[in-house]
Amino acid sequence: MTSEITEFSFGKGQACPPLKPGVLRLYSMRFCPYAQRTRLVIEHKGIPVETVNINLKRKPKWLFDMNPTGVVPVLQWNDRVLYESGTCNDYLDDVYPEQKLNPTDPYQRARDRQLWESMGKLISSFYEVGPGVQKKDYTALDRMLRAFARYEKELVSRGDGPFFGGKKVCMADFMLWPWFERLQVLNSVVPETTIKDSNFPRLASWIRHMYELPAVKKTMFDKDHHAHFMKSLKIDKNPDYDYGLVSPARL
Ligand SMILES: N[C@@H](CCC(=O)N[C@@H](CS)C(=O)NCC(=O)O)C(=O)O
Incomplete structure (x- = not known):
């Protein structure tokens, strides 16, 4: 732009x-x-x-x-x-x-809002999973996997399209996406958080399709950039x- x-x-x-x-x-x-x-x-x-x-x-x-x-x-x-x-x-x-991007049907719009407004637990788990697993405390990891299961089920309930919006991307896709882009950093520390075709097939397919979107390509950073920034933020406090x-x- x-x-x-x-x-x-x-x-x-x-x-x-x-x-x-x-x-x-x-x-x-x-x-x-x-x-x-x-x-x-x-x-x-x-x-x-x-x-x-x-x-x-x-x-x-x-x-x-x-x-x-x-x-x-x-x-x-x-x-x-x-x-x-x-x-x-x-x-x-x-x-x-x-x-x-927002559905015109008020019920669907409210449902979509509910989907991303309630992702606070997934967001807060992000920085808790690694330290938790190190201490053999799996609470945050379980919370994160439950959130993945919920999104998987939601994608299944929305039919065959790859997105939360079905065949076309919708607001919920964009509201959820940034944390999934950053997930690769956590995957290298806690491999159990990796979304694959074998554990969450619809989420895995969603991630692949999201990476193909021009808006994602334009706004994303690769894993190394995210890892560097997260370390500077959380570990170096700078x-x-x-x-x-x-x-x-x-x-
Ligand atoms: N609920 C806000 C959260 C925004 C937010 O937390 N942004 C962070 C950066 S990722 C921020 O500005 N943090 C500065 C601070 O918390 O002082 C939203 O959805 O826009």
């Missing part, structure tokens, strides 16, 4: 790049799974956007002026500001109705927000 703003993260003391009238802006962090949800929708719909990445350890004051909770993603469009990945994505889906960027030149 069009952007004249550096990809390097903006931190405390740095001015916010001036907003251009009529241009949609996303405040993001390159490795943030929540912001990826919104980037997936933006890419899928081909929405013109400029992105400002934030240093979340040294947050600029102006982030709080837009979002009092100080988290990304945040969308800004003239005097309009929205935060929370689900809210941002619903708004974008309504304002850019081409390639509609998140490497700009990892992999080559030119330090700021505009």
Whole structure:
């Protein structure tokens, strides 16, 4: 997407790049799974956007002026500001109705929302499984495998299509995806978390199909980048927000 703003993260003391009238802006962090949800929708719909990445350890004051909770993603469009990945994505889906992602049927829409809103347990298991297994405490691993079983069953109940949206990708696919992209890192530490045709065939097929989507190809990082960022965040406690960027030149 069009952007004249550096990809390097903006931190405390740095001015916010001036907003251009009529241009949609996303405040993001390159490795943030929540912001990826919104980037997936933006890419899928081909929405013109400029992105400002934030240093979340040294947050600029102006982030709080837009979002009092100080988290990304945040969308800004003239005097309009929205935060929370689900809210941002619903708004974008309504304002850019081409390639509609939310179901029109209210019941199905509510069911889909339920699916991704209740994924908190899977998300919290993410960083607990490894340390747990090391201590022979399998609680988080069991919780994660139960979540996989639930998604497997849900895909089966939705018919033959590879996606949660059936033959076409839907909002739930994009809302769930970022944690499955990061799962490969955990797989190398705890192989029991690997999704295969032999244990979760529909989820395994879903993952293969998701990787084929242009929006996923455009927003994803490979396993090594995710592993590096997770280590910098969780072990070194010094998140490497700009990892992999080559030119330090700021505009
Ligand atoms: N519920 C929020 C969660 C967003 C979130 O936690 N983003 C993280 C980055 S991955 C963040 O900004 N963290 C900064 C902090 O917690 O201070 C959403 O869905 O948008």
